[in-house]
Every structure is written in structure tokens, then in C-alpha cells.
Amino acid sequence: MSIMDHNGGSVIAMVGKDCVAIASDLRLGDRALSISSNFQRIFPITDRIYVGLPGLGTDVATLRERFRFRVNMYTIKEEREIEPETFAHLVSSTLYEHRFGPYFIEPVMAGMSKTPSGGYKPFIAATDLIGCLNFAKDFVVAGTASSKLYGVAEGLWEPDLEPEDLFETISQTLLNAADRDAFSGWGAIVHIITKDKIITRTLKGRMD
Amino acid sequence: MARRYDSRTTIFSPEGRLYQIEYAMEAISHAGTVLGVLAKDGVVLAAEKKVTGKLLDLSSAKDGGYGGSGEKIYLLNSNVIGGVAGLTADANSLVNYARTAAQRHLLQYNEDIPVELLAQRLCDMKQGYTQFGGLRPFGVSLLYAGYDPHYQFQLYHSDPSGNYSGWKATCIGANNGTAQSLLKQEYKDDILVKDAIGLVLRTMSKTMDSTTLNSEKLEFAVLTLDPETKRPNAKIYRPAEIDALLLSEGLTKQDDDTEMKAT
Numbered sequence: 103m104s105i106m107d108h109n110g111g112s113v114i115a116m117v118g119k120d121c122v123a124i125a126s127d128l129r130l131g132d133r134a135l136s137i138s139s140n141f142q143r144i145f146p147i148t149d150r151i152y153v154g155l156p157g158l159g160t161d162v163a164t165l166r167e168r169f170r171f172r173v174n175m176y177t178i179k180e181e182r183e184i185e186p187e188t189f190a191h192l193v194s195s196t197l198y199e200h201r202f203g204p205y206f207i208e209p210v211m212a213g214m215s216k217t218p219s220g221g222y223k224p225f226i227a228a229t230d231l232i233g234c235l236n237f238a239k240d241f242v243v244a245g246t247a248s249s250k251l252y253g254v255a256e257g258l259w260e261p262d263l264e265p266e267d268l269f270e271t272i273s274q275t276l277l278n279a280a281d282r283d284a285f286s287g288w289g290a291i292v293h294i295i296t297k298d299k300i301i302t303r304t305l306k307g308r309m310d
Numbered sequence: 311m312a313r314r315y316d317s318r319t320t321i322f323s324p325e326g327r328l329y330q331i332e333y334a335m336e337a338i339s340h341a342g343t344v345l346g347v348l349a350k351d352g353v354v355l356a357a358e359k360k361v362t363g364k365l366l367d368l369s370s371a372k373d374g375g376y377g378g379s380g381e382k383i384y385l386l387n388s389n390v391i392g393g394v395a396g397l398t399a400d401a402n403s404l405v406n407y408a409r410t411a412a413q414r415h416l417l418q419y420n421e422d423i424p425v426e427l428l429a430q431r432l433c434d435m436k437q438g439y440t441q442f443g444g445l446r447p448f449g450v451s452l453l454y455a456g457y458d459p460h461y462q463f464q465l466y467h468s469d470p471s472g473n474y475s476g477w478k479a480t481c482i483g484a485n486n487g488t489a490q491s492l493l494k495q496e497y498k499d500d501i502l503v504k505d506a507i508g509l510v511l512r513t514m515s516k517t518m519d520s521t522t523l524n525s526e527k528l529e530f531a532v533l534t535l536d537p538e539t540k541r542p543n544a545k546i547y548r549p550a551e552i553d554a555l556l557l558s559e560g561l562t563k564q565d566d567d568t569e570m571k572a573t
Contacts, residue, residue, distance in 0.1 A: 167420070171413045178385060178409055 105206050106157055106231070108133065110285030111143055112245030113154030114276055115212040115226040116259060117238075118268035118294075122224040124152045124212035125276045125292040127247075127307070130159055131285060139288040139309070147173055148183045149300075150222075151213035152293050153193070156245030157231070158206035165207050168196060186213035186225040190235055197233030204231045208244040214297050222297040241275075247283035254279045265294050265301065277307055320443040331440055334449045334470040337396060342382060343483040343517055344393035346453045347493070347510050348465040352503040352534035353455035355393045356510045357382035358483070358518050359527055368549070383529045387412035389422045389542040390456035391531045395483035396470075397449040404450055408432055422542075425456030429466040429474045437472025447471075451482040455533050457542040463533070479509075485517040492516060503534060511559050523561050525549035 110131040115124040130141035143162050144154040147169065155162045172192055176184050184192070193209050208231055214222040228242035229235050236242060241259050243251035254275045263271055273292055280287040287307050294301040315323035319330040342358040359381050386392045386408045394401035411431040415423035423431075432452065439447040447470045454466040467482060468474040479497045481489035492513050501509070511530075515523045531546040547555065556562045 167417050171417045174413050174416070175409065178387075179406075181380075 103133070106208075107246050107285055108206075109157075109159040110246045110283075111141070111156045112243070112247035112251060112276070112280065112283065112286040113143065113156045113210040114241060114243045114251050114255065114272060114279075115154070115210050115228070116241040116255070116263075116268060116272045116275075117224045117226055119262040119264055120222070120224065121265045121268055121294055121296045122212040122214065122226055123268045123272040123292060123294045124154055124210065124226075125272045125290055126154050126156065126245075127276065127280050127286045127288060127290045128304075129286055129288040134284065136288060142291070144291060144293060145169075147189055148213075150215075150295060150297075151184070151186050151189055151211065152295065153189075154210040154212075154244070155207050156210070157208055161205040161207045165196070165205055165209070169193065172196065186211065186215045186227075189213070190225075190227040190229075190237070194229055194233035194235050197229060197231065201232050206231055210242055210244050212293075212295060214295055246285035247279045250279035250282045251275060265296055269294050269301070269303070273303075273305055277305065281308055318443060319439065319446055320441055328440060328471075331447055331471045334396075334447050335451075337449050338451045338470070338483060339486060341395040341483045343481060343485055343489065343514070344382060344395045344451075344453050345479075345481045345489055345493075345510055345514055345517075346393065346455055346465045346467075346477070347479040347497070347501070347506040348455075348463060348477065349501045349503045349506040351463075352506070352532055353391075353457075353463050353465055354503060354506045354510045355383060355391055355453060355455045355531045355533075356514050357393050357395075357529040358514065359529060361398075381529065383531045383546055385544055385546060386428065386454070387416075387423060387456075388544065389458060389533075390425055390428055390454055391533055391544050391546065393453040393455070393482075393529075393531075395451045400448045401450045401452075404432060404435075404448060404452065407435065422458065424458040424460065425454055425464045425466060426461070426476070428456070429454050429468055433468050433472040433474045435472075436468065436470060440471055453480065453482060455531070457533060457535065481513075481517075484519075489513050489517045503532060507532065507555070508559055511556065511561050515561055523556055525552040525556075528552055528556075530555065 113126040126144045128140050130138040210228045212226045215225045227237050241255045258271050258275050276290050289307045290305040292303050316329045342360040344357040347354045384392050384405045412423045451469045457463050465477045467480050479493040530552050533544050536543045
């Protein structure tokens with residue numbers, strides 16, 4: 103069994119119409135034994151960027167702090183907030199620095215990026231544990247339920263979903279995929295990011 | 311013969327002095343003035359800009375960022391503002407070092423760096439250049455205006471020798487002696503930020519050699535506590551805000567040019 107599956111947990115991000123969504127289950131386990139049903143692995147980076155860190159629990163905490171370090175240095179030097187595309191490359195370079203002794207995390211990012219005309223457009227991305235970037239136009243998945251998430255998301259996702267419809271789609275995708283995975287589940291948290299607000303909802307799931 | 315002890319930074323003269331360090335401090339006493347006042351509910355910093363000119367591009371200072379024109383006053387961390395006097399290039403390097411040190415502390419302890427510790431980190435480095443040979447010392451003095459939960463608001467000063475000290479009100483750069491004696495007369499122990507702002511600006515206007523006090527010559531910052539979150543709020547004023555502040559404090563002197571235009 104891989105170290106990637108030791109604590110369990112999954113994250114998914116989806117693109118909608120002028121919005122993005124990112125969701126994760128809340129389980130932290132020790133192999134098959136569940137330890138916590140309220141483990142947060144999605145963190146805000148700016149007002150418009152969230153990152154989910156599925157993988158080894160100890161590296162969730164460490165990477166979160168390292169990203170905070172590098173984002174703070176970026177913000178204070180550039181005197182502006184980091185853009186999602188830039189943050190994705192920051193994540194990638196942080197992970198690749200540890201190419202031969204990696205953090206056991208496969209980050210998923212979701213955010214709204216500024217366009218030259220002053221508007222906002224949805225952005226999602228994911229990387230593997232050594233920082234290989236995957237910019238997707240529809241959805242990205244990672245974690246112990248990733249193979250199941252792919253299947254359900256392929257079936258449920260459609261283009262240009264409004265925020266509330268996107269919430270329903272991502273919630274159903276995550277809950278149903280997690281039910282088919284012994285290492286994910288025990289409730290979920292969903293963030294919907296639009297250009298001017300963030301909707302956060304905690305979902306109940308099967309407790310078995 | 312005294313010159314023999316000038317060339318190496320780390321050699322004592324027969325009188326027991328380190329000339330290069332003293333020269334560095336002398337250079338700073340010609341730099342733009344930086345002035346800080348510690349109040350009961352915050353810290354106030356003001357700085358005189360020496361480099362001005364019609365062709366200098368200040369557009370980046372007007373919009374975006376933390377405000378200020380980024381020449382003398384810098385945000386070092388969310389709880390510390392720094393004011394620098396001396397060689398600008400050396401200062402930039404020190405500001406970068408301070409910001410990294412503060413973030414490293416946040417990474418290790420998950421809390422903002424205490425103000426004195428940040429001053430110590432920089433002084434450890436500055437002191438190194440007075441002892442280990444070959445390189446010149448940093449030609450920079452700094453004022454640190456900061457807040458931490460244990461010692462509340464603080465104001466520190468550090469110089470090229472690596473000495474640092476805490477102050478209620480102090481001044482570095484040109485005319486620092488005049489400013490310090492003015493502050494000594496006027497400072498009261500329980501001064502509030504709103505009065506400290508007036509004290510800082512009045513002292514600045516008396517020590518600066520230019521007759522006009524405006525955003526082209528002045529940088530200004532205030533560190534207070536947010537009444538709701540109880541977290542430090544570092545505000546570096548934008549040029550327009552400085553002019554508005556000077557106007558409300560009644561310190562905008564008549565400009566020669568405007569008089570000419572009026573007649």
C-alpha cells in the first residue's frame with residue numbers, strides 16, 4: 103500500500119460559468135482506521151484562490167505553511183496579490199525542488215484570474231506529487247478516490263453551470279465517488295468561488 | 311598615520327576605534343531624516359525623501375501596493391514597518407533579509423516575529439561585518455515600528471555597528487540631533503497616535519531644509535491595532551493621503567510657484 107493512501111482523502115475542482123468550485127471530504131485515517139471526521143485540507147491562498155492538498159496528513163500541514171511563506175514573500179515584494187496561474191507555478195516549483203524526496207501531496211487549485219480587460223475568468227489546475235502541472239478546462243481530481251471521481255465527474259459535469267448548479271454537481275460527484283472509496287468520506291466541504299463572493303458549505307455524508 | 315587603520319573594516323585604531331563603522335554612521339547622518347514616535351495606541355513613522363525630480367517616475371506609487379513611494383518606508387512584516395536611512399541599495403538588501411527572516415519565523419513558530427527579535431536578526435548580520443574582514447559594513451540605519459502581543463507597541467533603532475536600542479521617540483539621518491532635542495521637549499509618556507502624528511509632522515517640518523512639506527518630500531506611516539480583530543494594522547500613506555493629512559494638520563506651507571502664478 104502506497105504512502106499516498108496512508109491517511110486517505112480526496113479533492114476535486116470544477117469550472118462553471120464565471121465561477122469555480124473546489125471540494126474535499128473530511129476524513130483523516132490511519133490506514134483503514136478513521137481518526138478524524140473534520141480534517142480540513144482545503145485552504146484559502148488569497149480572496150480568489152483556494153488550494154486543496156490531498157495526500158499524507160503531515161505534509162498537508164507542512165506544505166500549507168510553505169505555500170504561505172512563498173505567497174507572503176510574493177505579495178510583499180510585488181505589492182499585489184498573486185494570480186492563480188502564478189500560484190500554480192509556485193506550487194509546481196515548490197514540489198519539484200523536492201524531486202528526489204517528495205512531499206506526498208497532489209495539490210488541486212481553483213481560483214478566479216484577472217483578464218486584461220478587467221474581468222475575471224475561472225481557473226483550475228492540479229499537479230502530481232513532484233509538481234507536473236495539469237491545466238484542465240473542465241475538472242481536476244486527486245486523492246484516494248481519484249479514479250472514482252473521474253468516472254462520476256465525466257458523467258455529471260457539463261459546461262457553463264451557474265454557481266448553484268455547479269455546487270450540486272460537485273457535491274454529488276464527490277459524495278458518490280467517496281462512497282465507493284474506503285479511505286475517503288465522512289462528510290465533505292465545498293467552496294464556490296465567484297468574482298465577488300465565496301460560498302462555503304459543509305455536507306453530511308455516510309458515516310460508515 | 312591614522313589612515314593606516316582606515317582601509318580594513320575590522321582593524322582597531324590605536325585609540326580603539328573602528329573607522330569604517332564611524333564613516334558609515336557619518337554617511338547616514340547626511341541621509342534623509344527618518345523619525346519615529348511611540349504612542350500609547352500605536353507607532354508613527356515619517357521620512358524625508360532626498361531623491362526628487364520632475365522626471366522621476368512615481369506612477370507606481372500612486373496606485374496599488376501598500377501605499378508609500380517605497381523609497382524610505384517599507385512593510386517588513388504584517389506587524390512591523392521599517393524606515394531606512396543611508397545607502398538605498400544596502401537598504402534594499404536589508405529589507406529583503408528582514409522580510410525573509412520574518413517569514414521564516416512565521417514558518418517555524420506559526421506566529422508573527424516579535425519586533426525585538428527581528429531587530430536582532432538584522433543586527434547579527436550587521437555586526438558580522440565589523441568583525442569578519444574583507445567587506446564593507448552596511449551603510450544603513452533602520453527604525454523598526456512594530457507590535458507584538460507580549461511587549462505591545464515598540465520602536466527600535468539599529469545602526470551599522472550592529473547596535474540596537476528601543477526608543478519612545480527617536481530620529482536618524484540629517485539633523486537628527488535637532489529633531490531629538492525637539493522630541494525630548496515635546497514628548498509625553500501617555501501620548502496618543504492622533505497627537506503623535508502632529509508631533510512627528512511638526513518636528514519633521516522644523517528639521518527638513520526644504521520650505522515646503524508635501525508628498526514629494528515626505529513618506530509617512532502609522533501602525534495601530536485594529537479595534538475589532540486586535541491585529542496590527544500597518545498603514546503606509548499614499549502620496550494623496552499625505553497631502554490630505556498635511557492639509558488637515560495645517561502644515562502645508564505656501565509654495566513659491568503658486569504665489570508666482572497668483573500674481
